[in-house]
Amino acid sequence: MTAETSRPLLSVERLSIDFGPRRVVSELSFALHAGKTLCIAGESGSGKSLTSLAIMGLLPKAASVPGGAILFEGRDLLGCSDRQMQELRGKDIGMIFQEPMTSLNPLMTVGRQLQETVRRHEALSGQETRARARQMLDAVRVPQVDKRLAQYPHELSGGMRQRVMIAMAMLCKPRVLIADEPTTALDVTIQAQILELMRELQAQFGTTLLMITHDMGVVAEMADEVVVMNQGLMEERAEVRSLFAAPQAAYTRKLLAAVPVLGSAGPPESREERPVVLEVDNLQVRFPLRGGWFEPARNVHAVENVSFRLRQGETLGIVGESGCGKSTTGKALLSMLPFDGSVKLLGCELNGIGGEALREVRQDIQMIFQDPYASLNPRKTILDLVGEPLLIHGKGDRQQRQARVAELLEQVGLPAEAMQRYPHMFSGGQRQRICIARALALNPKVIVADESVSALDVSVQAQVLELLERLQREHDLSYLFISHDMAVVERICHRVAVMFCGQIVEIGRRDQVLGNPQHPYTQRLLSAVPIPDVDQRRDFKALLREIQVPDPIKPKGYVAPPQQYRQQDVDHLVAVG
Incomplete structure (x- = not known):
């Protein structure tokens, strides 16, 4: 040279x-x-x-x-x-x-x-x-x-x-x-x-x-x-x-x-004998579209006939790309959006309830949002933010709430004195720990984690995942873990549901869905995951071909045909048609 x-x-x-x-x-x-x-x-x-x-x-x-x-x-x-x-x-x-x-x-x-x-x-x-x-x-x-x-x-x-x-x-x-x-x-x-x-x-x-x-x-x-x-x-x-x-x-x-590697996790520990805490049947979410004078009324079919069960102490991952309906499903479960179908939390039907009844139910189901900074009021101290659910539900006096906040912060690995500080004084990973502490305040049975680690650096992400796993063991929590990161989902989830255009196209144990994907969309998702191994460089050329995506906008009153599934294995269902 x-x-x-x-x-x-x-x-x-x-x-x-x-x-x-x-x-x-x-x-x-x-x-x-x-x-x-x-x-x-x-x-x-x-x-x-x-x-x-x-x-x-x-x-x-x-x-x-x-x-x-x-x-x-x-x-x-x-x-x-x-x-x-x-x-x-x-x-x-x-x-x-x-x-x-x-x-x-x-x-x-x-x-x-x-x-x-x-x-x-x-x-x-x-x-x-x-x-x-x-x-x-x-x-x-x-x-x-x-x-x-x-x-x-x-x-x-x-x-x-x-x-x-x-x-x-x-x-x-x-x-x-x-x-x-x-x-x-x-x-x-x-x-x-x-x-x-x-x-x-x-x-x-x-x-x-x-x-x-x-x-x-x-x-x-x-x-x-x-x-x-x-x-x-x-x-x-x-x-x-x-x-x-x-x-x-x-x-x-x-x-x-700290990098989660797809394919490194074995079969999950079975939760089949545990009681069901969340039952979802034919969940549907529609968003009306405003039309012109002579345009017929139309709806965006964001979620279509979604059904699954979540057991005590289990983590169910919902994966898919932007716009597939993952986050909409999570918000519907907390009645943050109007929905059709049935959602039962600990046997209590959530469809149609409101007011004080809904407030009571929400003690048992909480949410961790994607952006910890946007979900924390910058004008409030950590004491006020983490203690807010206790205040809303009338749990204890100020001194008891303060003691509970100190306990919660220590559970998520933060010192008790952090309660006197404001959100901007913490790193992204610490803010997410604060959001987790707030979600735990009322001792919920189910936590919906919506892309809760996607904005974090890889080492901080690993720490937060370890925290979620430890809290699950200590409190027997059930998680609905929404993510687009397949390697993270494999690490933390017992079962996985893959969503495409508002519907679940494959669901089963993580080793079944991620180790033996059957639906073409699941196979496409997994083939796109970059692996931190120089000897396993992927050829992504096939992914440059666009796939046919059905139009989610339908006339008002349109009823989608029910999704048919075939049973690939025990608890492994794959959409057909």
């Missing part, structure tokens, strides 16, 4: 970033070689995204760079003016941001935004600009391109918006593409599609890829080399195979050990 070919395309040398007196990135160094993929991995607050913003010259004004260099083809980007960086961005170095909805202009059509990017860097005619935009949307496998060009960002799904972002970043065929958590908020099959698209574009255009992620499965799928960061410091830098085979840093070993 000659000196010329071994020279990195982009190198970061002893880069430090400060926010006021606080150093958030300290003397970071790595090199990015042409045509290769480097992944920067680490948890929230490690400095990954700030590093990418420094490369692009987009650091916030409060940040400063006291030392280091960022060399692109031998030129130090830290010494470039704003105008020089504007010329460089998009043309030589492109970037895909984490949240496409905040990165796309909501007032401009997709076509206008793509064309604006081309016009900024290349002197092309209007016809050539439109052709380039159309060509790049084709390259990222966007269907019905002409229709998409005329649409606004809010009219697209999350996965489609991310494809538009990738197309925009690739329009001028940059030499380096920075992808900052490009798949974090996406369903597992959409994530797999985006990863496959990035592989194809890299092969087609010879792009060099810098990927930022906290998902070690994505690292194993995509990386040639890995940099592991922790609280602004580089813990380890290694070729991907070496990193997974023999991680050198203690932090890297801890990070890899």
